[in-house]
Amino acid sequence: MTGPAEHLLSVRGLRLRVGDETHDVVRGASLHAARGEVVGIAGESGSGKSLTLRAIAGLLPTGVAVAGGDIEVDRVDVVRAGPQVLRRLRGHTVGMVFQEPMTALNPTMRIGRQIAEAAMARGDLSRSQARTRAVELLERVGFPEPARRYRQFPHQLSGGMRQRVVIAIALAGNPSLLLCDEPTTALDATVTLKILDLLADLVRDLGIGIVFVTHDLGVAARICDRIAVMYAGQVVEEGPTEQLLRRPRHPYTLALLRAVPTRDRDIDGLRAIPGNPPQRGEELPGCAFAPRCEYAEPECRSEVEFVPIGAGRSTACRRHPLLAAMAGGTS
Amino acid sequence: MTEPLLDVRDLVVTFASGRGWGGDRGRIHAVRGVDFSVRPGEAFALVGESGSGKSTTAKCVVGLQKPTRGSITFAGAPLDPARDHGQRRAIQMIFQDPYSSLNPRMTIGAALIEILRVHRLAAGREAAERRAAELLDLVGMPRSALDQRPRAFSGGQRQRLGIARALAVEPSLLVADEPVSALDVSIQASVLLLLKQLQRELGLTMLFISHDLAVVRQLCDRVAVMADGLIVEEGTVGQVLTEPSADFTRTLLAAATDLPPLDLDLEHRQPKQRSTP
Numbered sequence: 001m002t003g004p005a006e007h008l009l010s011v012r013g014l015r016l017r018v019g020d021e022t023h024d025v026v027r028g029a030s031l032h033a034a035r036g037e038v039v040g041i042a043g044e045s046g047s048g049k050s051l052t053l054r055a056i057a058g059l060l061p062t063g064v065a066v067a068g069g070d071i072e073v074d075r076v077d078v079v080r081a082g083p084q085v086l087r088r089l090r091g092h093t094v095g096m097v098f099q100e101p102m103t104a105l106n107p108t109m110r111i112g113r114q115i116a117e118a119a120m121a122r123g124d125l126s127r128s129q130a131r132t133r134a135v136e137l138l139e140r141v142g143f144p145e146p147a148r149r150y151r152q153f154p155h156q157l158s159g160g161m162r163q164r165v166v167i168a169i170a171l172a173g174n175p176s177l178l179l180c181d182e183p184t185t186a187l188d189a190t191v192t193l194k195i196l197d198l199l200a201d202l203v204r205d206l207g208i209g210i211v212f213v214t215h216d217l218g219v220a221a222r223i224c225d226r227i228a229v230m231y232a233g234q235v236v237e238e239g240p241t242e243q244l245l246r247r248p249r250h251p252y253t254l255a256l257l258r259a260v261p262t263r264d265r266d267i268d269g270l271r272a273i274p275g276n277p278p279q280r281g282e283e284l285p286g287c288a289f290a291p292r293c294e295y296a297e298p299e300c301r302s303e304v305e306f307v308p309i310g311a312g313r314s315t316a317c318r319r320h321p322l323l324a325a326m327a328g329g330t331s
Numbered sequence: 332m333t334e335p336l337l338d339v340r341d342l343v344v345t346f347a348s349g350r351g352w353g354g355d356r357g358r359i360h361a362v363r364g365v366d367f368s369v370r371p372g373e374a375f376a377l378v379g380e381s382g383s384g385k386s387t388t389a390k391c392v393v394g395l396q397k398p399t400r401g402s403i404t405f406a407g408a409p410l411d412p413a414r415d416h417g418q419r420r421a422i423q424m425i426f427q428d429p430y431s432s433l434n435p436r437m438t439i440g441a442a443l444i445e446i447l448r449v450h451r452l453a454a455g456r457e458a459a460e461r462r463a464a465e466l467l468d469l470v471g472m473p474r475s476a477l478d479q480r481p482r483a484f485s486g487g488q489r490q491r492l493g494i495a496r497a498l499a500v501e502p503s504l505l506v507a508d509e510p511v512s513a514l515d516v517s518i519q520a521s522v523l524l525l526l527k528q529l530q531r532e533l534g535l536t537m538l539f540i541s542h543d544l545a546v547v548r549q550l551c552d553r554v555a556v557m558a559d560g561l562i563v564e565e566g567t568v569g570q571v572l573t574e575p576s577a578d579f580t581r582t583l584l585a586a587a588t589d590l591p592p593l594d595l596d597l598e599h600r601q602p603k604q605r606s607t608p
Contacts, residue, residue, distance in 0.1 A: 044515040159381075188380040189542065189586040215515065218588030246594040254595070259520035260545075262590060263572055267549040272521035276485065326599040 008074055008177055008209045009033040009056065015068035016051050016060070016233075023281050024067055026051055027233040030306060031211075035176060038203055038210040040224035040241070042217055044256075046277060047230040049213045053179050056211065057094050058086040074176055091121050095170030099182040101162035104169075105154040111165045112138065112150025118172035137168040142198055160191035164198065171202070178202070178210045184219060196223045217260055221245055226312075229253045232278050232288035235306065239313030247327040249315040251296075252289045254323070287316065295319050334407065335368035336536050337392065337504060342366075342401035344387050361387045363560035364401075369504070374530060374537040376547040376568070379557035380583075386508055388557070389540045393424045393506050406503065420450055423502035427509040429489035432496075433481040439467075439492055440477030446499045466495040471525060487518030491525065498529070508540040523549050544587055548572060556580045 009032060016026035026048040033039040043049040054060050056071055058078050071078040074093045076085065090096070098104050106114055115134035119125055125133060131150075138146035141164040154162055163183060170178055180199070184192040200223060203210055214220050220227050221241060228238040229252065237250035248254045258271040275292040278284055287293070290300040299318060306316040309324075317323070344362040362384040369375040377385040390396035392403060394414050403410040410418060426432040434442055443463035444456070453459035464474050470491040481489055490510060497505060507526070511519040527550060529535050541547050547554055548568055555565040556577060564577035575581050 044517060189588070190380065190582055192588070193586045216588065217516070218590055221590055222588050242591060246591050248593075248595070254593075256516055257590060257593060259517045260590060261520070261523060261543070261549045263545045263548050263584075263587060264589075264592070265548075267523065267527050270520050270523060270549060272524055273517035323595070326595045326597065328596070 007032045007072075008035050009039075009211065010072045011052070011056065011069070012071075013069035014052060014055060014066070014071060016048070016055060016064055017067040019063045021281065025064070025233055025280065026055070027284075028069070028306070029228075029230065029233070029235045030069075031228045031235060031238060033177070033209045033211055035207050035209050036203060037226070038199070038212055038224045040220040040227040041211065041213045041230055041235075042215070042220050042227055042256075043230035044215060044277065046232075046280070048233040049215075049230045050181055052230070053181055053211060053213045057090060057096055057179055059090070059096070091173045093175055093177060095173065095175035095178045097163070097166050097170050097178065097180045097183045099185050101159060101166045101186075102154065104166045105162060107154050110151050110153060111157070112152075115165065115168045115172055118169045122173045133172070134168070137171055138165075140171070140202075141165070141168045142194075158191075159187050160195060163187065163195055167195075167198065167202075171206075176208055178208055179213075180210060181213045182215065183212075185214070185216070192219065193222075199223060217245065217256065229256070232284065234288065234316060235314075236289065236316045237314065239311070243311065243313065247323075249309060249313060249320045249323045250289075250317045251293045251319070251323070255292075287318070295322060333370050335404075336371045336373075336406060337369040337538065338402075338404040339365060339367050339388070339392065340402045340404075342388060342391060342403070343399045344384070344391060344396060345399045360560055362391070362398075365557070365560070365562055367555050367562065367565065369536060369538055371503075371536050372534045373553065374535075374539055374551040376539045376541060376551040376554040377557055378541055378544060378547055378554055378583075380542055382559075383557040384560040385540050385557045389424075389506050389508050389538060392504075392538060393422055394419065395424075416450075420500045421502055422504045422506060423497035423500060424506040424508065425490070425493050425497050425510050427513050429486055429493050429513070430481075432493045433489060435481050438478055438480055439463075439495075443477075443496065443499055446496065450500050452500060462499075466499055469498065469529070470495045471521075485518070486514050487522055490514060490518075490522050494522075494525065494529070498533075504536050504538060506538045506540070509542070510539075511546060512541070512543065519546075526550055544572060544583065545589075556583065 011029060011031050014026055014029045015024045017024050029052050031039060041049040041052060055066060066079050076089055112134045115137050116130040119130040119133045135146045135150055138149055143149045184195050199210060202208060212224060224241050227241050227244050228235045231252045237253050248257060255273045259273055261270060273292055278288055286301040287304040290296040304316050306314055308314045309320055342362055342365040346359045346361055348357045348359045365388055377388060379385045387396055391398045397412045440463055443466060444459040447453040447459045447462055453462050463477060467474055467476055472491050511522050514522060539551055551568050554568050554571050555562045558579045563579045564571060571580060575584060
């Protein structure tokens with residue numbers, strides 16, 4: 001087990017609130033990430049996965065505030081940090097990659113210059129050093145002939161190459177943590193695969209940690225060492241990727257897995273999840289998934305606790321022993 | 332062999348690429364000679380990545396895009412860009428984005444009734460209202476939806492309403508362009524199950540456009556794989572997924588992000604307390 005000292009990122013009991021509403025949109029999310037590790041946050045729209053990621057970077061949208069809990073990134077207390085500390089955090093410690101590369105890039109500026117500017121934001125490089133660094137970064141993210149490509153504009157690139165530029169910008173400040181929000185969702189499958197390979201290489205070669213938000217469990221399966229599944233603003237299950245996907249210990253994870261169409265299963269094996277996710281502001285005593293859960297008992301409506309269940313796994317389901325029994329008791 | 336319902340021969344679509352600031356004014360060959368046919372009652376998939384020409388091909392079939400060359404035959408008659416009323420009615424489409432395919436200012440009931448009356452599918456207002464309610468039953472929506480506007484519904488519900496709208500005119504061919512790719516996983520499953528149920532109950536013929544081979548596996552009988560405006564491989568879904576012949580299909584299959592198989596006994600139930608010694 002990794003001790004707390006080795007944690008690059010530690011989120012404990014995070015609660016996020018919109019405006020002066022009386023309920024929280026993220027209702028107690030906990031997760032941690034170490035260097036050299038890819039941690040996925042998987043969930044459907046409205047689960048709170050992207051807001052959780054933004055909170056880690058101190059980049060919550062206007063009107064959303066931390067209502068409780070702690071976020072620590074590389075020993076920086078993000079929740080209580082002032083604007084200067086946060087700016088330094090984003091320049092040095094944390095890099096961000098978003099879904100839409102075209103909106104993250106300046107369409108009128110050559111890509112090399114955009115990377116060089118990000119490298120200079122750190123404050124310790126001259127203009128020519130930043131230029132050299134930008135060329136190195138272009139090569140690092142997979143551009144052949146980086147010195148020539150430096151002069152290209154975003155519109156001259158394909159979606160996958162644009163996303164590589166965004167990754168280069170995110171790496172420019174030498175971060176130890178890369179936060180990725182659905183970085184491959186807008187890309188074709190063959191391109192997705194190459195971007196995932198690039199991210200895996202960066203983790204291996206640079207020893208950075210990645211938090212990877214996705215709605216796609218297949219993508220998470222491909223890149224993540226561990227996955228945290230979110231539902232209605234809470235992490236409901238967390239554990240090593242293979243165990244979590246093969247032997248889930250939360251009925252929501254199981255229901256999601258049975259709802260994903262796969263090539264080796266025909267439609268008779270597909271199960272929709274009955275009912276709808278809770279509305280924003282709905283009272284949610286106990287487990288938020290209980291009303292849709294085939295394993296729920298009356299007690300599930302009143303109490304829920306996110307607890308470790310061994311082998312590096314945690315679940316918020318009271319009935320996890322039943323799911324363990326379905327897996328033949330193996331972890 | 333039965334006559335195909337839809338027969339596409341040597342379809343070519345070329346776009347002028349416009350005058351860019353770079354100055355060169357080229358032509359984009361979106362579809363470069365595509366042949367396929369869809370038999371009645373069959374679900375046929377066009378699969379490919381972005382820019383492969385699959386959506387442009389579908390648009391030609393529906394009549395939203397004029398082919399540069401080639402012929403499209405539907406139920407034995409040529410489909411010209413200027414289609415008659417019956418031909419327009421016979422081919423309906425559902426779209427990827429359920430948010431933009433419904434008129435936001437009309438109630439669901441008003442929109443369905445208008446379609447039914449325009450196409451003279453209901454004699455009188457009462458019959459139209461009855462039929463609209465039946466259509467909601469068919470797609471698994473409550474009848475109370477008739478009095479509501481699209482914004483009252485979630486993405487999955489809007490896609491169901493889009494399907495109801497398409498089915499209102501009793502089309503013989505339903506063209507579905509990525510109908511589930513904008514939806515969340517759990518919602519996706521319910522829409523796929525609805526489409527399958529409609530196939531089984533109504534014998535719907537479907538032309539299904541998708542980038543996702545796993546989704547195609549759920550719904551379709553045959554598949555054509557497209558790349559760069561051409562069909563590179565065609566066969567039954569089983570053949571293409573398990574014994575691909577084209578290199579591109581193999582690349583596409585290798586890039587599919589699959590889940591490891593579940594290792595749970597789903598039939599397992601907690602033993603009753605009294606029955607365990």
